[in-house]
Amino acid sequence: MVAKITKHRRVRQAAKYEQDKLAVKRRRVRLAAKYEQAKLTAKRRQSKRKKAFTSKRSSYSIEQKKQVVAYAKSNGRNEAARHFLLNGTSEKWTTETRRYTMKVGSGQKAFYPETEKKLYNWIIEQRMQGLAMTYTTAKFTMFDILEEPEMIALYGNSTEKFKASFRWLTLFMKRIQKSFEFSNIFNMDETPVWFDMAGNFTINVIGDKTVHIHRT
Numbered sequence: 001m002v003a004k005i006t007k008h009r010r011v012r013q014a015a016k017y018e019q020d021k022l023a024v025k026r027r028r029v030r031l032a033a034k035y036e037q038a039k040l041t042a043k044r045r046q047s048k049r050k051k052a053f054t055s056k057r058s059s060y061s062i063e064q065k066k067q068v069v070a071y072a073k074s075n076g077r078n079e080a081a082r083h084f085l086l087n088g089t090s091e092k093w094t095t096e097t098r099r100y101t102m103k104v105g106s107g108q109k110a111f112y113p114e115t116e117k118k119l120y121n122w123i124i125e126q127r128m129q130g131l132a133m134t135y136t137t138a139k140f141t142m143f144d145i146l147e148e149p150e151m152i153a154l155y156g157n158s159t160e161k162f163k164a165s166f167r168w169l170t171l172f173m174k175r176i177q178k179s180f181e182f183s184n185i186f187n188m189d190e191t192p193v194w195f196d197m198a199g200n201f202t203i204n205v206i207g208d209k210t211v212h213i214h215r216t
Helices: 002-053 062-075 077-083 087-100 113-128 135-146 149-155 166-175 192-196
Strands: none
Touching: 062 077, 113 135, 113 149, 113 166, 135 149, 135 166
């Protein structure tokens, strides 16, 4: 009788052991499938990034730049260039992301290239219409451009940080490679009282022999 009970117990133990082995095997299969799925998902994401950032265009949208800059802030500029497969433009992007990630108060002035590009084009348009462009006009227009949704998406709420100083205008003109005549704003040997007045002075494109200003 004792031998029969022992035999039944061994049979049950053997059956339980086989069940445990089968459960472990199934668990391993599920984990392997989950791992392969994760690899496939990562591969698809990498493919999307490659498709988005390796096009034949020489320029990138603000949204794309925003993605790169956000990643660079957390992982470094070189890693961002590798992650987004920028290839030959990685060095250029390293420089650009350094500019984008400048912090106000770090000893360097904040630099908003996309905003200043729009300001530059706007000044050109106004001068083509014969309108006088003063420091005050440029300053308030710069603030207006910074408040545009696409600029907020790129730089955040920068209107409180941006310092529209005389130094900023000087650097702005240098950044656009002196495309504007600085001497047309006011005489550097005189008190710059006319700087904010739309009188006989205006920001103007270099090279124009005659500077026209419409009178109202």
